[in-house]
Amino acid sequence: MSNDASPPGGRKALPLVALGALGVVFGDIGTSPLYAVQLCFQNDPSFAHDPASIIGVLSLILWSVILIVCIKYTGFILRADHEGEGGTLALLGLIRSKVPPLPFARPSALTLLVLLGSALLYGDGMVTPAISVLSAVEGLKLASPVFEPFIVPISVGILLALFVSQHLGTEKVGRFFGPIMLLWFAAIAVLGLAGAWQHPAVLAAFNPIAGLRLLVGHGWAGYAVLGAVILCVSGTEALFADLGHFGRHPIIVAWYVVVLPSLALSYLGQGAALLTDPAQAANPFFALVPHWALYPMVTLATVATVIASQALISGAFSLTQQAINMGFAPRYAVVHTSENTPGQIYLPVVNYVLMVGCLALVLGFRSSDALGSAYGLAVIGTMTITSMTFYVVTRCVWGWSRPRALALMAAFLLMDGGFLVANLAKLFSGAWVPLLIGGVVFAILLIWTTGRSRFREAMAKLSMPLPEFQQMAECWQQREHGGAVFLTENPDKVPMIGHHEWLRTHVTHENVLLLRVETTTRPHVPEAEQLTIEDLGGGIYRGVARFGFMHPPVMSRALAEGLPFDYARAVFFLPLVVVKPAPTWWRGIFRRLYLFLGRTGLSPIEYFDLPVSQVISVGIELKL
Structure with missing residues (x-):
């Protein structure tokens, strides 16, 4: 099991490293409050008129964050690093370091599983920038209805500028990501605290019974809420994938000191806004913002979503580079954008494929509400595959007994399975989009991996x-x-x-x-x-x-x-x-x-x- 290493520069550098983690690791999960609560009431708007249902939704959100992020990932998954690196392919590399594959062997079931999980991340990488930027820009509608026709064009322009500028690298801009995200978390915490202060009843959401009552008492409508609740933990895989950039300790410090309290307060504040006025279910996040602060908050939210998108795009670059070097993908051009940081890379092919996909999603769905139906299935699919791969790590690398490893995997799969079933219901209303994207990427990885194995075998003969x-x-x-x-x-x-x-x-x-x-x-x-x-x-x-x-x-x-x-x-x-x-x-x-x-x-x-x-x-x- 990995030991917690001090961050570069020792413990004195810990605050600075943790600040950097805010700008790279937590961009996705940190901008989830923009749309997660809103989408929880999309399928059944009557929940917004029932205080018990509002508290139940908040309880499901808070306890999903606690169970998945606090216990599963920061408690277990982040410990399975491979010489400091994280991610699904790093997990496979860790396993292969203990159990090397046979020469010229066809891809094993475990390899195919990891490749599928990696492929689903590309679907997530296309949907996340689209829904994040759309949800941020949609705040302009609350300031003035005159902006409504321009929401999609503005979102397209922001995304286009983001992708076109990727070749410049993030070395100079990256140093500002942490402070901006710190400002973002401070803003959503203050707004959430102000809302919860006026309606202390939302604190009942910390009782897990409230969430269970919603699941049990409302039949399928209550259970289907999990399909939107999963969005509050979107980006959790980034905690693991970006492990090598910052280390486990700074990531955990940033999570517990800044991110977790800010997210909890934001979700509680949005619940308080719904208890005050159920009509705010259309956009509960911006309902917390005073009218005079709408434009500054929309600007800050847009910048935060761009940072979140940048983190996912950079993650797709790193994942592709790992796949190329491990022989799972064709040899695409890798451009290093920094002389000092090897991890800052740019892959033109991946960048423009992601750009076309994101723009197509924005133009096709045209709103965060509609795009929400496409989001979630790829996220929980990747998490489920991580749980199964982690079981192999506990057995082959850590040497756990079979009962102990199975018990932990069963607990993880019980959580993942609940979200997976709920998100399958969205399959025909949009969730097929990231699955199709992931399926195409998986087919590419499978064809190349199998063909390369046959090629090497034929050359060996x-x-x-x-x-x-x-x-x-x-x-x-x-x-x-x-x-x-x-x-x-x-x-x-x-x-x-x-x-x-x-x-x-x-x-x-x-x-x-x-x-x-x-x-x-x-x-x-x-x-x-x-x-x-x-x-x-x-x-x-x-x-x-x-x-x-x-x-x-x-x-x-x-x-x-x-x-x-x-x-x-x-x-x-x-x-x-x-x-x-x-x-x-x-x-x-x-x-x-x-x-x-x-x-x-x-x-x-x-x-x-x-x-x-x-x-x-x-x-x-x-x-x-």
Whole structure:
């Protein structure tokens, strides 16, 4: 089990690190009060006229936050870090570090489960910016009805500006995120406290019996409220995914000192507004705002939702980079936007796919109320998958007994299952949208992972045992000056391109390096440990270049200082693969999709940052 490490700079830096966590980790869950309470009364507006139902909804919200965030995530899930990194793929890496997969094995059930959870996060990443920005801008309607026709255009403009500016990076802007979010949490806490002060009866929401009465006493209508209640914990996965940026201790401090009290007060204040005037159910958040403060609050809410959206977009970038480095996704371009912070990256393909998706959602649903029906299912789906993956961690990594691990997983799945069933009811009213998005992403990950496994297996069958290659090399009479580098999956075998007929008869170098590029289960590998080379004699070397799954394998930096021969005169041989026609129609479709995905990504030259003038491609025909 992970130990709590002090933040960088020691405990004196804890307040600053916790402040930074406010701006990155808690943007999504911190802006949930803008729409969560409002959507709880959407399906059955009569609940807003029943004080007991209002208290019941508030109780469900508060206890969902306590059980899911306080107990499940900060109490357990955040402890399952992988050398400080979090997220579903980091969980898989942690498990693989203890139980390595077999070479060329097809994706296991656990791998498919984690890929599905990761794919659902992309659906969440499209819906969250759309609903957050819409709900913030909709506050303008309360200031003046004249703004109503402009809500959608203003939201589109904000989102468009957000995505178009992603290539600039967040290094300069990021330092302001924490203070702005602190101001946001202070504002919603003060407004909520003012409302609850006028109606102390809302404190009854801390009694969990009130929530249970709503679930039991109102049949399906009461239970369906859970489909909206889940929105109050949207963004909880960010607590885990952003673990590596701040550490567990600062995140927990920020949560309990600032975020949790502010959210609780905001929800209680909105409940008090409904007890005072049920008509405020249309927008209970802005009902707490005095008329003179509407414009400043709408501005602050809009900035807060942009920050929340930025956190999710950056999370999608990091998740994609992890998937690429672990071999689950094609090699897309990764642009580092900061010289000081490796985690600040920009992926053009992911950015513009998210942009098109967000804009389509805003233009299609046109209001936060309508978009609320599409939100929630992907959120709870990811949480459920995290619970199941965490069970494997407790058994394989922490060594828990089966009864103990099963008991904890059963408790988690009981919570997750209740929300999952309630959100399934929204499937045909909009929840299919993030599921469709997640399904497409999952299909891409599955096709690429399976195709890559078949490709590596086919290449391995054409390889030559290393001793046989060494015997053959002893017969070479003349060699070219310099060195040849061949990438290999197995350091004990020479890839087919390494013993290709054309090479044997035309280009034989005095130095030959068989290099395996390995993405480790560690998030980071120090530069001094990235390259190891073994001299096998006769001018033949065997090496391994190791990179962490959080960073791309930049070969030029790793090889420039570590090669046993002149890097400037080295020649890199890469296979130019031609795939044979498939024997069946379904394999033909799979082959075409796999090849298409390969063309959308970077070539090995670009991905490994190899010098183009020193690369030679040799044709090989394969059957997948």
